[in-house]
Amino acid sequence: MNMKLFKNFITNLIAAAFVAGIAACSNDTGTAGVLTETESGKTANADTSDIAEYTAMDFSDYVTTDPEKLVYVGGTVKDTKGVPLALARVFLTAQDSSHHTVVRDSTETDDDGRFTFGKIDDCPSYNKSDNCQHVNLLVRARSGSEITLQGVGQVYNGYKRKDSLDIEIEVGEPAKVVIYLNYLERSYAKADSICLAGTFNCIRISEEDRKKGFITLENLPIGEIENLYVWEKNGVSKQTFIGETKAGETFYMNYKVGGYPLDSLQFALPAKTVKLMDSLKLDEPLGSLPAPITVQDTHAYYKLVDEYGNFIPYVAADNETEESRFWALYQEVREDSTKARWLANGWVSSDHMNHWTFPYHLYATAEAGLAFDDSLFETRHYTSVNCINITYSSDSPYPNSYECDTTGTYTESDSTIGISFWIEADGSVVDDSGSGTTLISAGSEEAGFKIAQCEADPQFICSQIFSGDETKDATLYGKAKAMDGKRHHVSFVIYGKHLAIAVDGETVHSTDLKLASKFYEGFAGITVGEFALSDLFIYEPKNLVTKPEENGWNRLKAWLNAFYEMQK
Numbered sequence: 001m002n003m004k005l006f007k008n009f010i011t012n013l014i015a016a017a018f019v020a021g022i023a024a025c026s027n028d029t030g031t032a033g034v035l036t037e038t039e040s041g042k043t044a045n046a047d048t049s050d051i052a053e054y055t056a057m058d059f060s061d062y063v064t065t066d067p068e069k070l071v072y073v074g075g076t077v078k079d080t081k082g083v084p085l086a087l088a089r090v091f092l093t094a095q096d097s098s099h100h101t102v103v104r105d106s107t108e109t110d111d112d113g114r115f116t117f118g119k120i121d122d123c124p125s126y127n128k129s130d131n132c133q134h135v136n137l138l139v140r141a142r143s144g145s146e147i148t149l150q151g152v153g154q155v156y157n158g159y160k161r162k163d164s165l166d167i168e169i170e171v172g173e174p175a176k177v178v179i180y181l182n183y184l185e186r187s188y189a190k191a192d193s194i195c196l197a198g199t200f201n202c203i204r205i206s207e208e209d210r211k212k213g214f215i216t217l218e219n220l221p222i223g224e225i226e227n228l229y230v231w232e233k234n235g236v237s238k239q240t241f242i243g244e245t246k247a248g249e250t251f252y253m254n255y256k257v258g259g260y261p262l263d264s265l266q267f268a269l270p271a272k273t274v275k276l277m278d279s280l281k282l283d284e285p286l287g288s289l290p291a292p293i294t295v296q297d298t299h300a301y302y303k304l305v306d307e308y309g310n311f312i313p314y315v316a317a318d319n320e321t322e323e324s325r326f327w328a329l330y331q332e333v334r335e336d337s338t339k340a341r342w343l344a345n346g347w348v349s350s351d352h353m354n355h356w357t358f359p360y361h362l363y364a365t366a367e368a369g370l371a372f373d374d375s376l377f378e379t380r381h382y383t384s385v386n387c388i389n390i391t392y393s394s395d396s397p398y399p400n401s402y403e404c405d406t407t408g409t410y411t412e413s414d415s416t417i418g419i420s421f422w423i424e425a426d427g428s429v430v431d432d433s434g435s436g437t438t439l440i441s442a443g444s445e446e447a448g449f450k451i452a453q454c455e456a457d458p459q460f461i462c463s464q465i466f467s468g469d470e471t472k473d474a475t476l477y478g479k480a481k482a483m484d485g486k487r488h489h490v491s492f493v494i495y496g497k498h499l500a501i502a503v504d505g506e507t508v509h510s511t512d513l514k515l516a517s518k519f520y521e522g523f524a525g526i527t528v529g530e531f532a533l534s535d536l537f538i539y540e541p542k543n544l545v546t547k548p549e550e551n552g553w554n555r556l557k558a559w560l561n562a563f564y565e566m567q568k
Contacts, residue, residue, distance in 0.1 A: 062125060063120070063121035064121045065121075069121060070119040071122050071157055071163065071164060072118060072119050072120075072163060072164035073092075073116070073117045073118070073119075073155055073165050073167070074114065074115060074118075074167070075115060075116075075137070075166055075168055075169060076109075076112075076166075076169070077090065077109050077113050077115065077141065077151070078113060078170055079149065079170070079172065080170060080171075080172040080247050084109075084112050084114075085109060085141050087108055088108065088109045088113070088139055088140070088141035088142075088149075088171065089108055089141070090106060090108070090109060090169075091104075091105075092105040092106065092117055092135065093137070094135050095197065099195070099197075099229045099238070100195060101136075101195065101197065101198060101200055104124070104135070105120075120135075122155050122157055123135070134197060135154075135155040136197070136198030137152065137154075137155060137167060137169055138150075138198060138221060139151040139152070139169050139171050139221070140171075150174055150219075150220070150222065151170050152169070152221040152225060153167045153168070153169040153223055153224075154198070155167065169223065170222060171221075171222065172246075173222075173247045173248040174219045174221070174247075174248075175220045175222050175247060176217065176218050177196070177216070177217045177243065177253065178214050178251070178252045179214060179215050179217070179253050179254075180213060180214045180252075180305075181205070181213055181214060181215065181309065182213070182254055182310070190232060191205055191232050194228050194229060194231070195229045196220065196225050196228050197229060197238075197241075199220060201219065201220055203216075213308045213309055222245045222247050225243060225244075225245060226240070227240060227241055241253075252343060257311045257343070258343065259303060260344050261342065261343060262343070263296070263342045264340060264342065265293065265304075265340050266337045266338065266339055266340075267333060267337070267566075268334065269285075269333050269334060269335050273558055273562040276557070277558050282555055286332075286333050286558060287333075287545070288541070289329070289559070290327050290329050290330075290567075291328055291567055293314060293325075293326050293327070293328045295324050298323060298324060300344065302342065302343060303342070304328065304340050304341070304342055305340065305341055306331075306332070306338050306340040308338070311331075312329065313329050315327055317362040318361075318362060318364065320364040358539055358542055359540050360537065360538065360540070362537050362538075363533075363535075364534070365533075365534060366528045367532050368528060368531055369528060369529075369530075370528040371527040371528070372526055373525055373526075416493070416496070416540050416541050418492070418493045418494075418538070419440065419442070419451075419492045419493075419538050419539075420489065420490060420491040420535070420536075420539075421535060422487060422488070422490075422533065422534040423482060423487075423488055423490065423531055423532075423533055424487040424534075425485070426485035427453050427484075428458055428483075428484075436453050436454070436455040436458075437452060437530045438451070438452040438527075438529035439453070439490075439528075439530075439533070440526070440527065440528050440529060440536075441527050441529070443525060444466065444525070445466050446468060446518065447516075447518050447519045448466045448525075449463060449464060449466060449492075451463050451492060452529065453483060458483065459481055459483045459484045460480060460481050461479070461480060461482045461483060461490065462477065463509075464476055464477070465494075465499070465515075466519075467513065467516050468515060468516035468517065468518030469514075477499060477511065478499075478503075478509035479508075480501070482503050483531075488504055489503070489505070489564050489567075489568065490502075490503055491503075491560050493556065495541065495545075495546075495553075495556060497513050498553060499512075500556055500557070500560065502557075502561070502564065505562075505565055505568075506561070507561075526538065541559075545559040
């Protein structure tokens, strides 16, 4: 084939690849799996068993010949043991106008593993309005008689351009990447398909994948992959991948959390909670459930992600004496056991939620008489800050500035208060003068509450609400036997104007309250009474334990049961 015919062939091939790429990445009715050459817009078959079948593309119409903009590109290919590889095929790749990877040129390594492409334009562009297309090096090599070793390297010249680049590429057995769809669909309501930049790996997302919650890309080259491209109905967009694939391993990734699995733990709704939910006709899952976990090696374990892609934050309680004991916050807990993976080399970006989704204070041990200011309940509403950038002309005497306005979405129905603790005490050994001793109190007798021994029955506890009215409310709520010398768990929750009290996971009192506006204006100050409390947990459940479409407080009842069962 002469050069003119070859150029025409390549031009037609690029056009066909572009059309095929758009067709593949705009149709969400296909099945899951790695796309074929026609579907993905590839112009080279990454699965061929013969390296010689790769054909280099003519990019002369898209690159510059300006010597000042050219850079010498060469390097070395090595295996995972650092041994240089001869006769490995190295592809110089770029992206076509539909953001699929295409072959620009290729060469073979020498006996010492060296390769060179000479001086090239490292920033090809399909039209003058385009940004330059990222250039990568993709390597495929034989392991015995099969082509199984793969690697990828970036041709990146940065802001301080160099005259030459020497790039070392490691190749090894292919890797896998699991991408959770909650990562992709934070920005896209329904992503169609994705491709990893610099590779020939694309996948269409099916409804079955959506039910699973993740997709798996296989047969990936090892090395640093910078970006992935997501197609959806409105077009294509680039997202940062920031992951380094390793030979024979699987990289897990959700929204700005990623890494390799070290170990795992299992969690599920307790059997008693499942039975309770069935009787109450509640659907799974239960959300935002805290529970203690044990970490075997606190230096090795880093980030925890469940199989639905939910990041599971975990924290240590104040004055915790066991270094390996933490509290995890499970975003979704179901009847079927769920696996959560500890990710080695895991990372969380600065804009990722890396704290608990509701405010909390947690004490492993609260000694009798402990008193502290706690402003948690003074911030029971979300606030937003809106700023306008005010820019003046260059000759203005005034500096540029921001005008900000803080707005809140506070409503009484949003206001929630939660306190839980374990107690092991025998109230009957307290003399009559001690009957009615307070276990814990918050706020004051103008706006607040206390949990104390019932005056007539010292082995029982009662709660009293100070509603903020001028008339003191003498009503006692939630009488339950919890001071009989055995270990008991107590939960006290005010949810809007509803009170729920649970002992050992069983709701013993559930009622609406008459609270004055002063009660919601915020109160501070927590005081522990005459008995030591374990795992004192002060928190704001907000709307995390109810569903808008559900009436009543059955889900809160189930949540309190699971909360107890998962920590007993």
